[in-house]
Amino acid sequence: MPTSTETLLAFFKALADTNRLRIIGLLAGGSYTVDELATELGLGASTTSHHLKRLWEVGLVAAIPRGYYRYYELREDSLKDMATRLLGSDELTLLADRTGAHPSTDPKTLQYKVMRAFTDGAGRITAFPVQAKKHKALMEYVATAFEHGTRYTEQQVNTILERFNEDVAYMRRSLVDLGFMDREGGGGLYWLV
Numbered sequence: 001m002p003t004s005t006e007t008l009l010a011f012f013k014a015l016a017d018t019n020r021l022r023i024i025g026l027l028a029g030g031s032y033t034v035d036e037l038a039t040e041l042g043l044g045a046s047t048t049s050h051h052l053k054r055l056w057e058v059g060l061v062a063a064i065p066r067g068y069y070r071y072y073e074l075r076e077d078s079l080k081d082m083a084t085r086l087l088g089s090d091e092l093t094l095l096a097d098r099t100g101a102h103p104s105t106d107p108k109t110l111q112y113k114v115m116r117a118f119t120d121g122a123g124r125i126t127a128f129p130v131q132a133k134k135h136k137a138l139m140e141y142v143a144t145a146f147e148h149g150t151r152y153t154e155q156q157v158n159t160i161l162e163r164f165n166e167d168v169a170y171m172r173r174s175l176v177d178l179g180f181m182d183r184e185g186g187g188g189l190y191w192l193v
Contacts, residue, residue: 011082014058019043020051025121027061027074037072111137125165136178142171143180143192151189157181 014020019041026032026040038048052072055061059078063070114137120126125142129135145160146152152160154172161168172190175181183190 011058014054014060017051017054019047020055022122023048023051023055024060024074025123027072027121028076029121031064031071031073033069033071110134111141114138115141123164128165128167128170135174139171139174139178139180143175146181146192148192151191153189157190 015024022041023037026037032040034045034048034052037043037052038045041048043051052061052063056063060075061072062075063072065071110133114129114134118125118127118129118134118138119141125138129138142161142164145163146157157172158168161171165171172181176183176190179193181190182193
């Protein structure tokens, strides 16, 4: 079934706001009330309600009444449905393969468990695991931010790594030590291996 222009426009308009993207990131980790979201985001309850209404209108969130409160939850099925309608499932797999963007969503996999334990809803690293295999799984996720065949200066690497955590030197060393990246002798240029 083809996606109508109006549906696409409404969907992307709903996602075109930073605070709405932050709400989606938080809801990906669990359900929240308006007040809880407002506190997390540093916004007023009325502003948060406005953003939730826009996300609800396009089917991205659901309001679940529990006692005196409404809890908002992300409708992951809507996101997957829209992605499938836009690209088709075969094209999504190809895109994920091409970009290396395969952080697993299977709860049984190590990478899924590591991502849930060591990143926030926005994908930022909250702590670094001590266990070697968990650390490697986390650095594999970080490595997906880089493209094969591209050489990066140390400053470019740092800028990309800042999206994940402020300890860019530690992440840069880990990417090299774990074999995800290589560098010139003096550390001038970096690239994916």
